[in-house]
Amino acid sequence: MMSAPETPENEVDRLAELDSFDVLDSLPEQAYDDITMLASQICGTPIALVTFIDRDRQWLKSKVGLDLDESARDVAVCAHAILNPTDVFVVEDLSADARFADNPFVTGEESIRFYAGVALTTASGNALGVLCVIDRVPRRLSTEQAAALRALSRQLIAQLELRRSISLLEAAAGERAQHQEQLENYQRELEATLSVTAEQSITDPLTGVRNRRAFLSRLTEEVDRSNRLGSTFSVAMIDVDRFKSFNDAHGHAAGDVALQQIAEIISHECRSTDLVARYGGEEFVVILTGADLDAALALGERIRRSVEVADWAHRPLTVSVGVASTSGCDDADELVHLADAAMYRAKAAGRNLTFAA
Known part of the structure; x- marks a missing residue:
């Protein structure tokens, strides 16, 4: 009752x-x-x-x-x-x-x-x-x-x-x-x-960039716009190489500072019209409005290089980057999957690389 x-x-x-x-x-x-x-x-x-x-x-x-x-x-x-x-x-x-x-x-x-x-x-x-x-x-x-x-x-x-x-x-x-x-x-x-x-509600509290929920919302909007207008945009997935060993060696507090620095580097390399978000853990994602695959590959390489040459407190850090474009895909989930797969190929090839889907 x-x-x-x-x-x-x-x-x-x-x-x-x-x-x-x-x-x-x-x-x-x-x-x-x-x-x-x-x-x-x-x-x-x-x-x-x-x-x-x-x-x-x-x-x-x-x-x-x-x-x-x-x-x-x-x-x-x-x-x-x-x-x-x-x-x-x-x-x-x-x-x-x-x-x-x-x-x-x-x-x-x-x-x-x-x-x-x-x-x-x-x-x-x-x-x-x-x-x-x-x-x-x-x-x-x-x-x-x-x-x-x-x-x-x-x-x-x-x-x-x-x-x-x-x-x-x-x-x-x-x-x-x-x-x-x-x-x-x-x-x-x-x-x-x-x-x-x-x-x-749409900001990652550690790094100050957008969070995953904000990214997914913006991604849906961009795919709808791309399908409606025939425009192109790209996604870049960025993962910090060997970040677990960095945390194990230097502590999570140092890891948090490193993630904040990487977020700043990525944001600095992107345009004001792009969206930078923390996708989870040590993984970041960027939506590049109006960018084709070549432009996305160039941005990914700039980000990779900027991280590589940055001044790091404990030991150098690098990132692996994968990019994908709507020129070959019109589905939000598939676009993220393609960029993620390209990023993992970059890791498998030796890390500190930028690959395109």
Whole structure:
């Protein structure tokens, strides 16, 4: 049997603070919708929601992928998520969990399976609602995705505080000029924070170049453009030679510094229109817009040579490079495979070489 969610011990205070924000049944707002969309993209789920748990209902302030305004509180998975306001509440397969197996959202038309939600908890410790991501197939949430959800939930609380501040400021009409300036400052601060959060979601934290998710998104765009317009672009795969032995000999801290230096070298050799990303571990990838295979081969060789002659702290490092172009391929996965295969041929031929597919 489906278990109804328990009532939080601080329910009276929680509902009082929720009422103080005057957010229930309010109109859609772009700031909330932007965060919801970002949560969906970061976690790769078709559904993302911002919900508030009222006395006997769950009300949706913002939504992606679900045509619903509210539901009864006793069937809301989010009503379970607010019971532990400090953790991300994750159920990898709702149909396999006795609490939710016969929940109408699981057994009905929506047929949801995966759920991950982080409570929207105020400074007073009251969990007002949840930012959640949902999928119709079982899955897992990565550590990075969980951290991103927590960060976005903090921005939602900041937005709520801003919203309440706006209401208070509007009520004090006699000090309109001063309050208007404060309003604008609050909004700029929030927009700046959201911009930083969005940037962090597509940036490799160690090297500062784009991460794998950003690369794959851009690659799909470039392939679509290439197929539509008949244009050409190339991909370069770059792997640090014998990097494991470098880490073993000099430590991971030295390895991190070396990866940062290699990222700087690659970025310096590329154009502003190119995309440089860390593909994973000691492997980097570059999307070269408008470049044919010869141009990509020339860039790969410049990168290889620049790494080879760089000033290294412990011992010289080299890279092996493989390049491939859409002139011989119109599929994203195949293009990456061709560049990767060319890079491995460079390694097999002795390393510190640049090969073309």
